[in-house]
Amino acid sequence: MDLGIAGRRALVTAASKGLGRGCALALAEAGVHLTINARTKGPLEETAQALRDMGVEVTAVAADITTESGRAEVLDAAGAVDILVTNAGGPPPGLWSEWSRDDFIAALDANMLTPVALMQACLPGMMERGWGRVVNITSQSVRAPIPQLGLSNAARTGLTGFVAGTARQVAPKGVTINNLLPGIHDTDRAVSLDGGAAKAEGITPEEARTRREGTIPARRYGTAEEFGRTCAFLCSVHAGFIVGQNLLADGGATNLTM
């Protein structure tokens, strides 16, 4: 399927690895020029080169997207973007009774206020030009809480509320905002969460993974490639009537009727 977005310009944050990288690759596949970001230069440059090899223009900015100065640098390099995919690292696991105010502020900064600030920066231009797509990478924890990821449950639900109200205000100008909710995917983040679970339960990381796979109706972890292509579809011309939705990509793991 031709996604109809070749030649458009996209900003994908936190995109040197994992799900962000998957989204950048799928957008490049559709002919979209990219600005990508992450904090560590080496992997960022590797991903930038892989994208350039696909024939699109790529700007890579090494910066912490959760800081005001990092965002300013990234937004400045990106210029006018038609497509914004927001992403950042997820908060650490822990126990509800142990998180401090600082832990909550850090999670809110990374997983709520950063995507909000990026949208506030990019939406006016999209609306003026009469076309735009925003996809926020959030989490299945928005639909059903994950006990040890209370910081993620809290911060991402705040973002979801902001998107629900804002998506309806920008849609008249041809701009859509949607959230893409990953369940467990085969990335460094998953490996680290499996490592934590293994340590807590006295089993190996492989056992932790097998156990978790058994709880997913699809009986496997998702891949960054399939997640990225789902994101690219939401950014396509065909998805213009999908507004303010929260799309689960979780292999059926979240047990819901709707």
Ligand code: NAP
């Ligand atoms: P990942 O494989 O660990 O990759 C994270 C990417 O984000 C890397 O490129 C990393 O590069 C970059 N990054 C992290 N913090 C950043 C920051 N402050 N500024 C700029 N770039 C930053 O993670 P992932 O699995 O793709 O997860 C992406 C998001 O989806 C996370 O928020 C995660 O919590 C959420 N999620 C993931 C899963 C899953 O199963 N994978 C499930 C649900 C939700 P640098 O470290 O070099 O900055």
